[in-house]
Amino acid sequence: MPGLLRGVARTAVVAGTATAVSNRVSRRQEGRWAAQAQQPQGYQEAPPPPPAPTTTSTADDMTNKIDQLKQLGELKAQGILSEAEFEEQKRRLLA
Secondary structure, three states: OHHHHHHHHHHHHHHHHHHHHHHHHHHHHHHHHHHHHHOOOOOOOOOOOOOOOOOOOHHHHHHHHHHHHHHHHHHHHOOOOOHHHHHHHHHHHHO
């Protein structure tokens, strides 16, 4: 008899817990539906702003910087620019 009583008690606990959880879920859903019903019809979140237009693409900008660095390197190799002048121009270009 103790085994039967234990089985019945376990079943009662499981059924009670399932009922409590089910009721809580139902109340939460009703609350969400009520909140949605209170919102004006046709309400939508604002779409994200479009990305800012760029005047030149990133690839074109990088290509221009590389070309200018090559020119600075050639001027330095020819002795027209000193090491300090080359570094200053490179810093300005990459900033």
